[in-house]
Amino acid sequence: MIKKNLRTLYLLPVLLVAFASTIAKAEDVVVDSGDDPDAITTTVTLVWDRNPEPDIAGYNVYYGRISGDYTRLITVDDPTAMIGVKGSKTVYFAVTAYNTNGVESALSEEVHWP
Numbered sequence: 001m002i003k004k005n006l007r008t009l010y011l012l013p014v015l016l017v018a019f020a021s022t023i024a025k026a027e028d029v030v031v032d033s034g035d036d037p038d039a040i041t042t043t044v045t046l047v048w049d050r051n052p053e054p055d056i057a058g059y060n061v062y063y064g065r066i067s068g069d070y071t072r073l074i075t076v077d078d079p080t081a082m083i084g085v086k087g088s089k090t091v092y093f094a095v096t097a098y099n100t101n102g103v104e105s106a107l108s109e110e111v112h113w114p
Contacts, residue, residue: 039087044113046081046093055099063093067110070094088114 046061061081062070070092074081085091094107 036087041084041086042113044083044085044091044093046083046095046111048079048095048108050079051097051105053097053099055101056097057100057102058098060096060098060104061093062095062107063091065089065091067092067112085113090114 048059050056058075058077059079059081061074061076061083062072063083064071074083081095083091083093090112092110092112094110096105096107098104
């Protein structure tokens with residue numbers, strides 16, 4: 001068994017901002033089968049502080065309709081993500097950072113909208 005020394009990746013708090021919009025990409029929009037097809041799509045913008053480690057390669061944003069059960073994922077290079085949410089049911093979000101070796105941090109604190 002090979003042991004590697006891994007540095008702990010730190011994820012700073014996530015800030016959640018939501019704007020009513022219809023500009024979200026279709027593949028990033030959270031839709032449930034029970035959602036009103038005519039419901040407005042809100043673009044939820046997540047913003048967090050960049051990790052201080054010099055080898056951070058990006059961030060994974062996990063999200064879903066159940067707290068702690070994230071069924072969707074997007075990967076971003078910068079500490080900002082925009083995700084479309086159709087309707088007004090709660091969506092939960094958590095973020096991880098990963099480094100150039102593919103080591104992923106623990107999940108951030110969960111935030112939700114609305």
